[in-house]
Every structure is written in structure tokens, then in C-alpha cells.
Amino acid sequence: xxxxxxxxxxxxxxxxxxxxxxxxxGVQNLEDxxxxxxxxxxAEQLEIRVLNAEWSYLTQPARLAELNKQFVSLAPIATxxxxxxxxxxxxxxxxxxxxxxxxxxxxxQAAPPHAAALPARDLPVSPVALTPVALSPVALNLASxxxxxxxxxxxPTRGLDELFAQIAGRH
Amino acid sequence: MLSIQRQDENPCRPRHFKPAPCAxxxxxxxxxxxxxTCRTRLLVTAVLFLAIFxxxxxxxxDIVLITGAAAEPRLARAKPVxxxxxxxxxxxxNAMLLATTLDSPSLYADPHQILDAREATRALSTVxxxxxxxxxxxxxxSAKSFVWLKRHLTPRQQYDVNRLGIPGFQFEHEERRxxxxxxxxxxxxxxxxxxxxTGLGGVEHALDGSLKEHHEPLQLSLxxxVQFVLRDxxxxxxxxxxAKGAAGxxxxxxxxxxVAMVSLPDFDPNHPLxxxxxxxxxNQPAVEVKDQIFNKITLGDYELGSVFKIFNTAMALDSGxxxxxxxxxxxxxxxxxxxxxxDYHGKHRWLSVPEIFMYSSNIGSARMAVAAGADRQKGFLxxxxxxxxxxxxxxxxxxxHFPRPWREINVMTIAYGHGIAVSPxxxxxxxAAIVNGGILHPATLLKVPAGSEPQGDRVISAKTSEQxxxxxxxxxxxxxxxxxxxPGYVVGGKTxxxxxxxxxxxxxxxxxxxxxxxxxxxxxxxVILALVDEPHGTTASHxxxxxxxxxxxxxxxxxxxxxxxLGVVPVDESSPEITRALQVESLAGxxxxxx
Numbered sequence: 164x165x166x167x168x169x170x171x172x173x174x175x176x177x178x179x180x181x182x183x184x185x186x187x188x189g190v191q192n193l194e195d196x197x198x199x200x201x202x203x204x205x206a207e208q209l210e211i212r213v214l215n216a217e218w219s220y221l222t223q224p225a226r227l228a229e230l231n232k233q234f235v236s237l238a239p240i241a242t243x244x245x246x247x248x249x250x251x252x253x254x255x256x257x258x259x260x261x262x263x264x265x266x267x268x269x270x271x272q273a274a275p276p277h278a279a280a281l282p283a284r285d286l287p288v289s290p291v292a293l294t295p296v297a298l299s300p301v302a303l304n305l306a307s308x309x310x311x312x313x314x315x316x317x318x319p320t321r322g323l324d325e326l327f328a329q330i331a332g333r334h
Numbered sequence: 335m336l337s338i339q340r341q342d343e344n345p346c347r348p349r350h351f352k353p354a355p356c357a358x359x360x361x362x363x364x365x366x367x368x369x370x371t372c373r374t375r376l377l378v379t380a381v382l383f384l385a386i387f388x389x390x391x392x393x394x395x396d397i398v399l400i401t402g403a404a405a406e407p408r409l410a411r412a413k414p415v416x417x418x419x420x421x422x423x424x425x426x427x428n429a430m431l432l433a434t435t436l437d438s439p440s441l442y443a444d445p446h447q448i449l450d451a452r453e454a455t456r457a458l459s460t461v462x463x464x465x466x467x468x469x470x471x472x473x474x475x476s477a478k479s480f481v482w483l484k485r486h487l488t489p490r491q492q493y494d495v496n497r498l499g500i501p502g503f504q505f506e507h508e509e510r511r512x513x514x515x516x517x518x519x520x521x522x523x524x525x526x527x528x529x530x531x532t533g534l535g536g537v538e539h540a541l542d543g544s545l546k547e548h549h550e551p552l553q554l555s556l557x558x559x560v561q562f563v564l565r566d567x568x569x570x571x572x573x574x575x576x577a578k579g580a581a582g583x584x585x586x587x588x589x590x591x592x593v594a595m596v597s598l599p600d601f602d603p604n605h606p607l608x609x610x611x612x613x614x615x616x617n618q619p620a621v622e623v624k625d626q627i628f629n630k631i632t633l634g635d636y637e638l639g640s641v642f643k644i645f646n647t648a649m650a651l652d653s654g655x656x657x658x659x660x661x662x663x664x665x666x667x668x669x670x671x672x673x674x675x676x677d678y679h680g681k682h683r684w685l686s687v688p689e690i691f692m693y694s695s696n697i698g699s700a701r702m703a704v705a706a707g708a709d710r711q712k713g714f715l716x717x718x719x720x721x722x723x724x725x726x727x728x729x730x731x732x733x734x735h736f737p738r739p740w741r742e743i744n745v746m747t748i749a750y751g752h753g754i755a756v757s758p759x760x761x762x763x764x765x766a767a768i769v770n771g772g773i774l775h776p777a778t779l780l781k782v783p784a785g786s787e788p789q790g791d792r793v794i795s796a797k798t799s800e801q802x803x804x805x806x807x808x809x810x811x812x813x814x815x816x817x818x819x820x821p822g823y824v825v826g827g828k829t830x831x832x833x834x835x836x837x838x839x840x841x842x843x844x845x846x847x848x849x850x851x852x853x854x855x856x857x858x859x860x861v862i863l864a865l866v867d868e869p870h871g872t873t874a875s876h877x878x879x880x881x882x883x884x885x886x887x888x889x890x891x892x893x894x895x896x897x898x899x900l901g902v903v904p905v906d907e908s909s910p911e912i913t914r915a916l917q918v919e920s921l922a923g924x925x926x927x928x929x
Contacts, residue, residue, distance in 0.1 A: 216514050
């Protein structure tokens, strides 16, 4: 009985020692991993900063205006295109047969706020409401809105590098 | 055992005699007492240890099972990591980046560690072709132990240099302030020192401390898109009329937030001390750096001319000295001392208050001011903030110039904006108060959260404000600013063309032409000021360089471009509601002379 007890305690001590060893090394590995991830996080944050700056540089109004002139030739929105706000367009009478359901993303864009409560098929989205005339002026800010796909074939721009090079020129 | 030894060491014992190895005889009672003592001691020790182990166990259970989750955030390793703190970014009202700080490593070398200077130079020039190989080679073979090769590399250049794998090339971590939009908002955002990124101009300078301390982006009231339109159109005016410069400001009439502020010529805050020689071949007209850095809107003070008739008329109407139906004799010039006050396009008759304003009569305005008196005039301009330094988040702010003492001749000239010089910023802030219902808010460059209206002081009554809106609309409909009309946006305003006062006398050919307006006039949302410095008439403007021919048409174009951006919906200007809201009763039914 006494010997059995001794064996039990010895085994227990060995097992706990082994567990401790494994946990310690496990933790150490995790610490290393954590340090690595942290370093990477900081690097990514710095990179995001650079990318934000580059995005701003590439979307500056002067450049967009230039690209617009080069590729799409959109003009500033004319006053006559804005004679009505979307809220002034009357709702379709409910008794009429429902219009074909518009694509979801268009209905979201063009629906006046007060129509949100109506069932989807009664949304006052007609072809008229979807013309540029009725869209919100801000969404159609042609002079400086980001230029759509048409601007893709831009010659590869060096972007930030170019500007950095300019700045560095004075050193 | 002790007792055995003791017995064995009996000195009287014969040498050969060894006592039998047996315990000394102790009585049962003695033994029991000793055993009891041992047991007690053992027990006490065991209990003590047990208590300690139980405590440790309980504490473990407490940490792991109960308070573990709460304690975790206190661990250093659980704290979120952030990139090293930097100067805060500056963004516009739509969160577009106006200024940011980027990591910008600089390349240096230790020539002692360079193994093959020729090869290193060759390799480096493949990556950084702009460097002069001969110079680099000389540096790399010098006896120094530290030479700068290139400061402020881009991340890509740093990667390329690293990939060369040349021992002895090292990077020094540096930060540099970067302005993605370049010239666009140069005077507002300002610029920083290229050595330690300390703000030297604009908001960068005025809010330097807060930009250093806080790391959340600083949001300005500017709208980069509106700023672009304003700058674009003003640049066009400068070019068209070969002017020395131009300036413009657009302000929210309800909150006095500055939505756009432009002063031309301007500069690129990325290199505020002027472009380096090789960037521009030196064949451009030299513009002095100090002219570029000068912010005409806040630091300039101009005699704004007839624009001041807005304040003069508002003062007369608000104090009850004049009403919309009263009138003054403008048939003859006023002679006072050695001065003669006359009208630019005189009507030579008795004029009513709306007519004085519409035809911009100096004589009528002067008579109106004299009727009100110097104290009232000075007090009114003071209340509008036109006699003290403007309070805005910029250090480049001028102090207005006004006459001391305030004589009768000054009363007359100030009525039509001469003899008093204020900054365009203060003028716009005051006009915003005149048209918005009479509440003056201090101008601000920081975004006011949507829906909250800042505290302001009432400077004129709502009724006077309404009358002033009607009068300003009249100027665009029939008066000097017809070219400022932007169909659908109900523009109203006032032109002012003043000769520059250079060293005490007025230069006839050097004009400052100003238009200040607001739109839509039935419920003003934005106030806009455009000013052009020393314009020259063109054939298209029939030789005129006055405000009506220079900045008024530019304002019309600006408003038509920015109104859709700012969400101002155009209205039918001839609709009954609009005409009724802006009709001047005293002129109703009368034939209005053309200006």
C-alpha cells in the first residue's frame, strides 16, 4: 500500500513537471507569435497611412478634373437638370398595376425617405425617377466625383513616388 | 541515540567493555510525553503548510476562474498595439485627407563598411537614378564614417535599396508631413518645417499643440471639392484680367463655417519655400515667396469700397434712421473740405434707400451715414466685429485699420467703404450675420457637427435682415451685379470696386474689385466673397476692371458649380413665392432704371 502511494506521487510529480514544461514552451511560442503579429500590425498600419495618402493624392479634384477632360468629358451638372428634387415627384397611384420591380440597388438609391415604409412593389421608382435629373445632386457631382470605369485605361501612374520625388528634389 | 552516545562516552568504562547496544531504559511515562510533543509539533507544522497551500490554491482558483477575465486587460501584452504616435492628420469636412504624416526613411552609408565603392555606386544608381554617381562615389570613398546619400525615400525605393543587399547602407527612420492635395488648401492647412515637422503656417501653426498631442484626425470645415471650384474659377479670373492676385471665401451663412478659402498666388505646402530650380526651368514669372505665403483673406486688409454700403444701409435701417421708403438728395456731389464725394454713375436726383443701394450711390450713402452719426456708425461696425482682430484658428490675422479720431469726413467715406480697411474674412462673417436673420457667429475653420447651431450674438433685427436680403437681391436683378446671377439659385449681393491706397494716395489704375453675395437669397445658405487684386480690363469686358465685370461673372460660375455639391436645390426664380419674398414694396410697380 505504502509503495503504491509512493509510485502514485512520483508519477504525479513527473506528469505535472512535464505539463509545466509543455505549457511554458507553448506560452513562449505564443509570445513570439504575438510579437510577430504586433510588428506586422504596426507595419500594416503604416502601410495604410501611405495608401490613404496615395488615395488622396490620386483622387485630388485637380487630377480627377484632368482625367475627366481626357476620358469622359462630363460637364458640371446644369441647373436645368436639377429643376425638381426627388421629393417633388408624385407617388404612383396605388390602384394602378404595380410597375416591374426595379433592381434592388437602384431602388435604394432613388427612393425618397418617406417611401421606405411602403411595400417594395409600390416604390415610386419609375423610369423618370431614375434619370440623372432626379438623382440627388451630390451623387451626380460630375465635376469631382470619382471617375467611373471609363477611366481605367489610364497610363500607369507612379502616384506617390512621383510626388515624393518632387519633394525630395529640394534636399 | 543521544542517550546511547552519552553512555558510550562514559570515561569510567573499561576499554574492552562495550555495553550492549540497547536503548537506555526510559519509563513509559517519559517516552509518551516526548512522543506527544513530537506529534504536536508535526501537527502544527502540517496545519501551517496546509493552510498556506490552501491559500495558494484558493488564490489560483480566484485568478483563473473568477477574476481572470477582468485582470487580463491589465496585462501589458493584452494591450492593443498602435503605430508610433504621430502628428494628427488634417481632413476636410468629408474626411478627405489634407495633411498626413508618413514614415519616410533616409538613406545613409558608413564608408568604412563599404567593401567595393565602385560596385555599390553602380548598384545604387540603378535603383536611384536621380543621384549623381560621381558624387556618390566620392562620398563612399571618403574617410568619414557617416554620409547622407538621400533623404526621404519612398517605401518602394527603400525596398529596392534593401534588395541590393550592400553592407554599409543604413536607413534612418524619419517622418515627413505630406499634403496630398498640394496647393489646393495651402493657406488654410499651412505647412510645416521639413526638419522637425513643427507647424509654421495656417492651421498647422495655429493648432500645433493640439495636433502634436492628439492623434485623432483634425476635421476642418473646408470642403475640398468646393475649394477646388473656387480656386479654379479665381485662377481663371487672374488669368483673364492679368491680375496680380485674387482671393475668395465661401462661408456657411448659419454657422460661419468656412467651406472654402483661397488666396492666389498660392504655394505648395509640400515645399513651401518655392520649387527647386530644376523643377521649373526658371522661365516662369517669378512670384515672390512671401506673396505666395500671404493669405489675402485673413492677413490682407482692404478698403472694400461699396461693399460697405451693406453695413451702412443695415445700420440706417436697423437704427430707424432710415426706412425703405425714405430717401436722400443725390443730385449734387458733396463738397467737404478738399474732398468731393461723387457718384460713379450718378442719377443726379433724389434717391430712395433701395435706389441708393442698387445704384451704389456714394452721395446717398454718405448722407445716410451723416444722418445716423459717427457714434452709431462706429458702434454698429464694432458690433459686427469689423473694428477688432478676427478670431479664427489661424495666426495670420490682420487688425483692421480705421480712422482715429472718427471725424465727419470719415463717417462719409466709411459709408461707401473708404478710409476703413478690414480683412475679407471679417467682411464675410459680418455679411453672414446681416443675411442670416441677424445673428453673428464667429468664423471657424473647424467643422460644426451637423444639426447643432453655435451660439451667436444678435446684431440686427430679423426684419432688417429681411430688408437687406431684398436689397441685395435687387443689386443682382437690376443693379451693378447683374452678371453674378446664377439662374435658379436666387443670388443676391453687392459689388465694390476700390482704388488701392498706396502710401496715402489712391492709385486710379490699381483696383481691388470685390463681389460679396449670398444664395439662395430667400433663405441664405452660403455667403461668398470673391476679390481680384489689380485686374486689367479686357476687350470682352469693354475695358472695365470693376467688380461687376470681373468677379461677378466668376461668382455666377462658382455658384452654379458648387450649389449641386452643397445640396442647394435650384428654384424657379419667377415663381410667386420667391418674388413675393424678395419684392421691395416701395419699388413695386415702378419702372426701375437700368444701372
